[in-house]
Amino acid sequence: MATNNAKLVELKPELSRGQTKLMFDQAYSYAESFRDSIPPVERLSAAAAAWAVGAARQDELERKDKQKEGVESLDEDKQPQKEIQKKIPNFVFAAFGDEIVSRLNQLQFTELTLGTLSNESNNFRGKEWNIDEKYPIEIRASHHPPGHKRHASRLVFVQDTDGQYKEYAMLEPRTGQLPIGTQALANIIPGETYTANATVSIPGKPIVNFTIREISNFAYPVRTxxxxDVTIEIGTKTVPSQTVKIKLDGKTLGELDADSVKQLEAFNLVKDGQPLNLKLKTISENEKLGFLLASSPNGNLLRINRISNYDYKGQTFNDENYRNLILQVSPTQVKDAVFLNGQPLGVLFFKKDKEALKEIGVLQPGKLTQVQANIQSNYSTAILKLDPETVQYPQTWIKESQAFGTQQVNQQQQQMIEATAPILTKIKERPTILFASREDKMLGVTLMAVDNHKLPTVTQWLQQKNVVFAQLSPEEVPLETKKGLAVFNLVNSSTSDSVKALMIKKFGAVIESPQEYQSKVRSLLNRPNPLQPSQPIDENQVASNQQSTANGQVVQEQQTSPTTPVAAPSVNEVVITGKPIPMNYPLMMYGQNNPLPVDSCIDAMRGHGRVHTTRAYEPYKQYGFKEGDIAIAYGGLNVNASGGGKQVAFRVGKQYQITPQMIADPSYQQQWADMEKHSPQAIAELFTGKSQVWGLQMEPLGDYVDGKILPFPQAQNQVTPPQETHLPSVTIEDLRNWYDNANSLGKSDDYKKRIVEVANAFKAGQPLSGKAYAAMQQDKTQLEKLHRLTEMAQRIGAVWGQPAQDGSTVVRGKVYDLAYNAERKDLAIAHKNGQIIFSLESGKVQTNQITQELLQAFEQANNHAQAILAKSKVQETEIQQ
Known part of the structure; x- marks a missing residue:
């Protein structure tokens, strides 16, 4: 910050931690005294009042930002704006914490409105829901691209009969919202009926199907x-208009919301010219969804919509005094309508419907014709009625801006960050310091202090240079640790002259004076401490449940109480990472005898040896955890089902890709069955043909109850440890094929050189590692995909391709373009945005960014092309005959 003509008056030391704590203690004491001074029966209303005073409305803050940017309206008659202050309701939380919590014991909004039911993304279109049945649901962030109706919205996924959650509908913007990742049981109930399909069948005349619209605006808004089969009347008659406008000083302000109209109808106030005495307050100035609230002297609120479409567009209201406003009730309108029991049911809209009804003599001007019709309601919305007792919130809440990618970037802030990036890098980076005191030289060691953020890189470099070293613990070097340095002792005899020269050239000469070394370390800024999350269960704590016997053997100490937590972790010591992983599936035995006393996956984890799970996607990525984390497996929300309602904490093990060869290998099938407790037959039945299959090793720790890990029942203490994965047999021919595949895939020379080293070691008797085997299988699978892609590209080109000047065949699709030349063995696939996704030149891969989405798109196009080619062949045969 820079100032002109400033005068330094006084310098004061910063507040100490003790002084800060004392001030906060005094503030909390004042808040408690204020609360105690209010009678208990009045505290809830006092909390609401304090919140209204102490918390800023989001729309006020947005309006303040607009004023800063100079985008406020410049209308002459605009009312002067009050100063908008950003308020933080810390006092309310301190004084009325109990009152706030009392309103949060149970979910307040249990009925949520769902929309876009007719969208193609709805996997349950046409399904009739049992309104008495509760279905497992989950709230997820939309994955749809910009432009899609469901982009940047919360989606409701419903568990299907196969146990998988599938996309159903979108939460309406104006309904209650739940955190992304929330799970619950809910009833799915048909929502409002806006339209209906009707069928009229008159003997001797054609059957006519037509649509009745705007049902919710007339006499039967809730009837389904x-x-x-009902008797209706059809004709061109006058029907009441539903639009109620409100005027201010002779100009139209907006339209009353439908709910507000009903509120006035209860008092018989919906009349043309009806005066109203109201205060106005703008809530949203959105061009399409802008609205304001009007309050009456009795405290009733009315919502006025579409304020941006009429005479006061752009004007903001924040009244302190009441205004005189007038209702304008639109007169009746003549429309082609449908009547039931003499009351309007809805209107006809489509021209083809009206013409068809006129042809059979049903629709006539000024006359109602009575006919029998079959009517079926169409539901454009559905109601999700949640069971509050089953709601499970996610362990980690995700911000909407992060989930939907809608986070706004402050350009000024971004420019400042970019401008200060060089100095920030210097501040954050710590220099490497070489130091050797007289005693160190006698012992033959040199001390090296490095940036602790570079620890893995430095360790790897020293190992590559064959330098013998030992890292000092942070407790041994507290000053260096405070400055963000890690310290190594290097053995001089293991450090070659060339490495020494390289280190001195890069890091400077070895400091020999302890004072100079200490001075240089102290000159560095302290590295800020990161926010420390609660740590997972300590290995030493887990080991504390074990005792050593006289002969040195370790035995498991028996738990005497089933309520004693494993390793006695407190709530703060158990950190659950990632999303819970479902285990609400039965053990699949395929007719074989089940040797376990349980029949579900979750119960098999509870001390019966289930230490592995198999998924059709990468577990680490899908559930947000990694090896060593503690995560949760759950048995579903239905507590009456086998394993339902149970949660098991487990330590995440290794994940690995299961290849088709492993799935087909009988020895691996048996090993998989031993880990999963399914029949060996299950893996082939469930996962053959899947594009990718992943295995995840797990170490069950205990039941997860109320934030603590409790031991499994005593009879189930023995848990089978994770087993090593045995690989199918491999021959030297397989390794030769691997080299050829890598060459075809355009792998680097270093990669192919490593394959040769692996092959030589294999011939010398060294077994193939799991990592090498996985890489070999991955290359094989990748090449098979490329062959398949090339085959499909040629078939697609045969149907839709256009010849190019260079002899290539070009196909331009909606999303992807491709070009191929069979003679030159060239193939190129590009996205419409110009990005090259795949490139093959002379049979060698140059660019390879193939995704599952691209393969699926080509499979669909290929199937269509095959159908066209088959049809052409049949027609050709018929012509020849």
Whole structure:
């Protein structure tokens, strides 16, 4: 910050931690005294009042930002704006914490409105839901791209009969919202009926199907028709208009919301010219969804919509005094309508419907014709009725801006960050310091202090240079640790002259004076301490449940109480990482005898040896955890089902890709069955043909109850440790094929050189490692995909391809373009945005960014092309005959 003509008056030391704590203690004491001075029966209303005063509305803050940017309206008659202050309601939380918590004991909004039911993304279109049945649901962030109706919204996924959660509908923007990752049981109930399909069948005349619209605006807004036969009347008659406008000083302000109209109808106030005495307050100035609230002297609120479409567009209201406003009730309108029991049911809209009804003599001007019709309601929305007792919130809440990618970037802030990037790098980076005191020289060691952020890189470099070293613990070097340095002792005899010269050239000469070394370390800024999350269960704590016997053997100490937590972790010591992983599936035995006393996956984890799970996607990525983390497996929300309602904490083990060869290998099938407790037959039945299959090793720790890990029942203490994965047999021919595949895939020379080294070691008797085997299988699978892609590209080109000047065949699709030349063995696939996704030149891969989405798109196009080619062949045969 820079100032002109400033005068330094006084310098004061910063507040100490003790002084800060004392000030906060005094503030909390004042908040408690304030709360105690209020009678208990009045505290809830006092909390609401304090919140209204102490918390800023989001729309006020947005309006303040607009004023800063100079985008406020410049209308002459605009009311002067009050100063908008950003308020933080810390006092309310301190004084009325109990009152706030009392309103959060149970979910307040249990009925959520779902929309876009007719969208193609709905996996349950046409399904009739049992309104008495509760279905497992999960709230997820939309994965749809910009432009899609469901982009940047919360989606409701419903568990299907196969146990998988599938996309159903979108939470409406104006309904209650739940955190992303929330799970619950809910009833799915048909929502409002806006339209209905009707069928009229008159003997001797053609059957006519037509649509009845705007049902919710007339006499039967809540009635539903389930293929019912009813007597209706059709004709061109006057029907009431539903639009109620409100005027201020002779100009139209906006339209009353439908709920507000109903509120006034209860008092018989919906009349043309009806005066109202109201205060106005703008809530949203959005161009499409802008609205304001009007409050009456009795405290009733009315919502006025579409304020940006009329005479006061752009004007903001924040009244302290009441205004005189007038209702304008639109007169009745003549429309082609449908009547039931003399009351309007809805209107006809489509021209083809009206013409068809006129042809059979049903629709006539000024006259109602009575006919029998079969009517079926169409539901454009559904109601998700949640069971509050089953709601499970995610362990980690995700911000909407992060989930939907809508986070706004402050350009000024971004420019400042970019401008200060060089100095920030210097501040953060720590220099490497070489030091050797007289005693160190006698012992033949040199001390090296390095940036602790570079620890893995430095360790790897020293190992590559064959330098013998030992890292000092942070407790041994507290000053260096405070400055963000890690310290190594290097053995001089293991450090070659060339390495020594390289280190001195890069890091400077070895400091020999302890004072100079200490001075240089102290000159560095202290590295800020990161926010420390609660740590997972300590290995030493887990080991504390074990005792050593006289002969040195370790035995498991028996737990005497089933309520004693494993390793006695407190709530703060158990850190659950990632999303819970479902285990709400039965053990699949395929007719074989089940040797276990349990029949579900979750119960098999509870001391019966299930230490592995198999998924059709990468577990680490899907659930957000990694090896060594503690995660949760759950048995579903239905507590009456086998394993339902149970949660098991487990330590995450290794994940690895299961290849088709492993799935087909009988020895691996048996090993897999021993880990999963399914039948060996299950893996082939469930996962053959899947694009990718992953295995995840697990170490069950205990039941997860109320934030603590409790031991499994005593009869189930023995848990089978994770087993090593045995690989199928490999021959030297397989390794030769691996080299050829890598060459075809365009792998680097270093990669192919490593394959040769692996092959030589294999011939010398060294077994193939799991990592090498996985890489070999991955290359094989990748090449098979490329062959398949090339085959499909040629077939697609045969149907839709256009010849190019260079002899290539070019196909331009909606999302992808491709070009191939069979003679030159060239193939190129590009996205419409110009990105090259795959490139093959002379049979060698140059660019390879193939995704599962691309393969699926080509499979669909290939199937279509095959159908066209098959049809052409049949027609050609018929012509020849």
């Amino acid at each position: 028709f389930n293929a019912e």
